[in-house]
Amino acid sequence: MKAKIIAVVNQKGGAGKTTVAMQLAGSLGLRGFDVLVVDADTQGTATRWAASADDGNPFPATVVGLSAAQGKLHREVKKLISNYHYIIIDGPPASDSPVAQSALMVADLALVPIIPSPLDMWASVGIRKAIEDAADINENLQSRLVVNQCQPNTKLARDVLDILPEFGIQMAESQFHQRTVYRQCAVYGQTVHNFGVRAAPAKAEVELLIDEVLELLHRKKGRANKQVKKAGSNGKQ
Numbered sequence: 001m002k003a004k005i006i007a008v009v010n011q012k013g014g015a016g017k018t019t020v021a022m023q024l025a026g027s028l029g030l031r032g033f034d035v036l037v038v039d040a041d042t043q044g045t046a047t048r049w050a051a052s053a054d055d056g057n058p059f060p061a062t063v064v065g066l067s068a069a070q071g072k073l074h075r076e077v078k079k080l081i082s083n084y085h086y087i088i089i090d091g092p093p094a095s096d097s098p099v100a101q102s103a104l105m106v107a108d109l110a111l112v113p114i115i116p117s118p119l120d121m122w123a124s125v126g127i128r129k130a131i132e133d134a135a136d137i138n139e140n141l142q143s144r145l146v147v148n149q150c151q152p153n154t155k156l157a158r159d160v161l162d163i164l165p166e167f168g169i170q171m172a173e174s175q176f177h178q179r180t181v182y183r184q185c186a187v188y189g190q191t192v193h194n195f196g197v198r199a200a201p202a203k204a205e206v207e208l209l210i211d212e213v214l215e216l217l218h219r220k221k222g223r224a225n226k227q228v229k230k231a232g233s234n235g236k237q
Contacts, residue, residue: 003036003081004217006088007107009130011095012123016113016148018045019182021090022059023206024111024213026191029060031210033085037063040073040099041092045186053189060191061088071098074106095126104134108217110143112169113176116150121167128168142216146209147175174209177201 008021018041025037039046044067050059062084069076077087089103104110110131114124135141145167164171176182181192181199188194192202 001034001082001085003084003087004109005077005081005107006086006109006111006213006217007091007100007103008088008111008113009091009095009100009103009127010112010114010124011093011100011126011130012120013093015093015115015120015124016146016176017041017093018049018090019176019186020111020113020146020148020209021088022046022049022061023176023182023185023191024210025061025063025086025088026059027193027206027210028086030191030193034083035061036080036084036087037061038073038077038087038089038103039063039065040067040069040089040103042067043092046090049186050189052187057190057194059189067092067099069099069102071102073099073102077103077106095130100127101130101134104131104141105138107134107138108140108142109213110134110141111146111172111213112143113146113148114164114167115148116164121164124167131169143169144172144212144216145169146172149178150175151178172209173212174205176205176209 008017010017025035029035037046044065047063047065050063053059066073066076091100091103094100112127114120131143179202181195181202185191192199192206
């Protein structure tokens with residue numbers, strides 16, 4: 001078993017990195033996979049999220065804090081790849097951090113959560129450059145924008161969503177809408193799957209993202225490389 005590695009990164013705090021990382025990790029765990037979350041943020045939000053779970057209903061993925069590894073994070077992660085199916089790195093809010101750069105060096109896929117607002121889009125430009133630089137060395141690195149806290153009924157969100165395809169990173173099909181249940185998950189140390197019928201729309205969003213991520217990670221390399229080169233020539237990757 002050799003883990004596929006997903007780095008959830010953005011230079012802006014509050015974009016939803018931990019929400020995306022923990023929903024993805026926990027939901028993959030519920031599917032029966034062995035999943036590790038690497039909490040690479042000194043704030044330790046992912047660690048506190050998992051610690052909030054009841055003893056009788058633990059978070060369905062292992063969480064370990066490795067922010068102290070700094071620029072050697074990729075070395076620590078490589079030591080663990082034979083123990084898990086998936087390793088998800090919850091990165092710090094800084095594109096120039098040695099932790100974020102180290103995570104991108106070892107990742108198969110970079111997910112960039114972004115809130116659809118001009119300020120958030122402008123503040124996220126640095127992570128695009130960091131991904132581009134990492135891809136020069138890590139040739140297998142793919143990337144996707146994940147729209148978070150989306151309110152599609154507002155004109156501002158619609159306007160930003162219209163221009164996000166020009167950001168330089170391809171958008172994921174799945175979007176996380178602004179829903180209270182995502183915040184509740186952190187309080188109770190769980191995923192949206194634990195909140196019954198009322199969380200059905202959020203569950204559908206998470207499951208769609210998982211399906212998309214799995215397709216990206218496991219499609220044939222020839223096809224993936226061809227699409228990456230094509231996207232790169234169009235300025236989309």
